[in-house]
Every structure is written in C-alpha cells, then in structure tokens.
Amino acid sequence: MLDIQNLRVRFGAFPAVDGVDLHVDAGEVLGVVGESGSGKSVSMMGLMGLIGAPGVVTADHCHFLGHDLLTLSDRERRRVVGRDVAMVFQDALTALNPSYTVGFQIEEVLQLHLGLKGRAARERAVALLEQVEIPDAARRLQAYPHELSGGMNQRVMIAMAIACGPKLLIADEPTTALDVTIQAQIVDLLLRLQREQGMALIMITHDLALVAGLAQRVAVMYAGQVVETGPVPALFDAPQHPYTQALLAALPEHNQGARRLQALSGIVPGAHDRPAGCLLSPRCPKVQPRCHADRPALVQGVRCFFPS
Structure with missing residues (x-):
C-alpha cells in the first residue's frame, strides 16, 4: 500500500529526515519509535505534504496506492490526503480550530471530500462522534474545542480522520498529555477502528510497550x-542495533532493584554536530574505528556494521 524509498526532509543544511525507507501493507499496524528529535513526526508530515518552506522534501519514490505523493499536483493531492490517507495529530487542542464548533469542522471534511452538505453531513457527523464513543453526540457537535476535555478533543480528531474511510491512518503520538486511563481508551479505540475498517495504521510513539502490544512490525x-526494523515480537526479543538495545534496556521492568534507569549518554546530533560516520557513534557503547569513518546502510533491517 505504501512504499517510501530514500525520503529526505531538509531545513537549510539540516537533514531532519535522512534517507528513510518504509513500507506498509494493507491492514498492517506499523509502530515507529525513537526519542524526541529522531524524525518520526517530520517524516510522516513530509509524506502528507505538510512541510512548508524552508523545508524541502525529496524521495526516490513515495508511492501510495499507485500515486507518487511527491509528484501530485495540489489538486490531485487533496483528493488523496484526508480521504485515502489521514493523520491524527499529537495535540488535538492545537490541531482543531478554536473559532469553530467541532461539528462545523467535521462537516467541512465531509463536504470537501464526499460532497455531503446540510442534513446529510450533520447526520454523518453525529454517527462519527458516536463511532468514536462520544456521548450525547448530537449536542457535542455544537461545542467548541475549549469546551471539551483533552480525551474528547482527541476523539474528535479521530472522527475527522476516519470520516472518509481512509485506507491508511497515521497516528502521531495520539495519547500525548492524556492521563493513563484515557490513553488506554484512545489506543483501544484506534485498534477497534483499524480492525473494523480494515485500514493500515502507522502508530508514532515513544511507548515501546504500546508498540509491542499492538503492532505487527516496528521501525x-x-x-x-531508520536504524532497525523488523517484526514484533522478534525485534523486542533479540534487538540487533545498539540503539534499539539501549531503548529496551531503559524500560523500568528491565531495571527492577536498580537505583537509576539505564541510559544512553549524550544527545541526538543536531545541525552542526552530525558525525561523518555512523550517527550513533559518539554515544554507542560498542563503537569501533570504522564507525567513525563510514556511515552504514540499512542491510537486512539493521543499520550497523557490527550488529549483535
């Protein structure tokens, strides 16, 4: 369904996304994990065409259902993005327009992509809010985002995303800033909708436990x-890349009885301190001389000269 090769997003001289390869099959759940600044959200926004100047997006190809998303005209892109591929953003209160009711914003999507107006759009909007388990849905259509809780706003965002029956849904850390109980409800909702509608799902998250419980593959x-990709649970049982190993080693359940969680020293390289060789080399506990000189390619799902 989705095949991305050598996706790059640059802001001036800074490569925020540096040669990402990803593929997603129909009905598959792919987890994308990594610490803040690793390029997870920017890569998906590049795919969606949401990177504006001074950002520049390139790829060898970026195919979705036979369309090359990077070569579509603006008019053709609007037929695909929001209808066949949709995105749930990280902060619903920021993503929703505070000046309009949630009903207006849902109906706007229905009118733009499906041509529904008036009563038909209103009835479909109510059905969507009921589908995402918002109580008293007809009355909630008249609410503004600030009148709803964080969990409710996130459900509204999900309703807008699934309004046109997308074949691929991208969820960008959809549980950020929600309490633990609401987080579980949102995740369960996304999985239920994914199964019922048979759509593919890309889940961007920091939560490795979440990915382990819901995804078929992880990047x-x-x-x-992308430094490592593979099926779940094989990647979690036997990680090959030192960075993946460090992420898993930092989980609380792997540090029972310890005074401090295990951590990888240093920070993600920025615009002016990117090493010539492997990007992890300044922080890697298994670094060798070749790692400082050459940059490894992604081979058999691992970007490392000395995988273990």
Whole structure:
C-alpha cells in the first residue's frame, strides 16, 4: 500500500529526515519509535505534504496506492490526503480550530471530500462522534474545542480522520498529555477502528510497550534514519542495533532493584554536530574505528556494521 524509498526532509543544511525507507501493507499496524528529535513526526508530515518552506522534501519514490505523493499536483493531492490517507495529530487542542464548533469542522471534511452538505453531513457527523464513543453526540457537535476535555478533543480528531474511510491512518503520538486511563481508551479505540475498517495504521510513539502490544512490525528511528526494523515480537526479543538495545534496556521492568534507569549518554546530533560516520557513534557503547569513518546502510533491517 505504501512504499517510501530514500525520503529526505531538509531545513537549510539540516537533514531532519535522512534517507528513510518504509513500507506498509494493507491492514498492517506499523509502530515507529525513537526519542524526541529522531524524525518520526517530520517524516510522516513530509509524506502528507505538510512541510512548508524552508523545508524541502525529496524521495526516490513515495508511492501510495499507485500515486507518487511527491509528484501530485495540489489538486490531485487533496483528493488523496484526508480521504485515502489521514493523520491524527499529537495535540488535538492545537490541531482543531478554536473559532469553530467541532461539528462545523467535521462537516467541512465531509463536504470537501464526499460532497455531503446540510442534513446529510450533520447526520454523518453525529454517527462519527458516536463511532468514536462520544456521548450525547448530537449536542457535542455544537461545542467548541475549549469546551471539551483533552480525551474528547482527541476523539474528535479521530472522527475527522476516519470520516472518509481512509485506507491508511497515521497516528502521531495520539495519547500525548492524556492521563493513563484515557490513553488506554484512545489506543483501544484506534485498534477497534483499524480492525473494523480494515485500514493500515502507522502508530508514532515513544511507548515501546504500546508498540509491542499492538503492532505487527516496528521501525526504530534515530537522528532522521531508520536504524532497525523488523517484526514484533522478534525485534523486542533479540534487538540487533545498539540503539534499539539501549531503548529496551531503559524500560523500568528491565531495571527492577536498580537505583537509576539505564541510559544512553549524550544527545541526538543536531545541525552542526552530525558525525561523518555512523550517527550513533559518539554515544554507542560498542563503537569501533570504522564507525567513525563510514556511515552504514540499512542491510537486512539493521543499520550497523557490527550488529549483535
């Protein structure tokens, strides 16, 4: 369904996304994990065409259902993005327009992509809010985003995303800033909708436990690159890349009885301190001389000269 090769997003001289390869099959759940600044959200926004100047997006190809998303005209892109591929953003209160009711915003999507107006759009909007388990849906259509809780707003965002029956849904850390109980409800909702509608789902998250419980495959990103990808649970049982190993070693359940969680020293390289060789080399506990000189390619799902 989705095949991305050598996706790059640059802001001036800074490569925020540096040669990402990803593929997603129909009905598959792919987890994308990595620390803040690893390029998870920017890569998906590049795919959606949401990177504005001064950002520049390139790829060898970026195919979705036979369309090359990077070569579509603006008019053709609007037929695909929002209808066949949709995105749930990280902060619903920021993503929703505070000046309009949630009903107006849902109906706007229905009118733009499906041509529904008036009563038909209103009835479909009510059905969507009921589908995402918002109580008293007809009355909630008249609410403004600030009148709803964080969990409710996130459900509204999901309703807008699934309004046109997308074949691919991208969820960008959809549980950020929600309490634990609401987080579980949102995740359960997304999985239920994914199964019922048979759509593919890309889940961007920091939560490795979440990915382990819901995804079929996982892609681990670091400094704008995919450093390891593979099926769940094989990747969690036997990680090959030192960065993946460090992420898993930092989980609380792997540090029972310890005074501090295990951590990887250093920070993700920025615009002016990117090493010539492997991007993890300044932080890697298994670094060798070749790692400082050459940059590894992604081979058999691992971007490392000395996988273990």
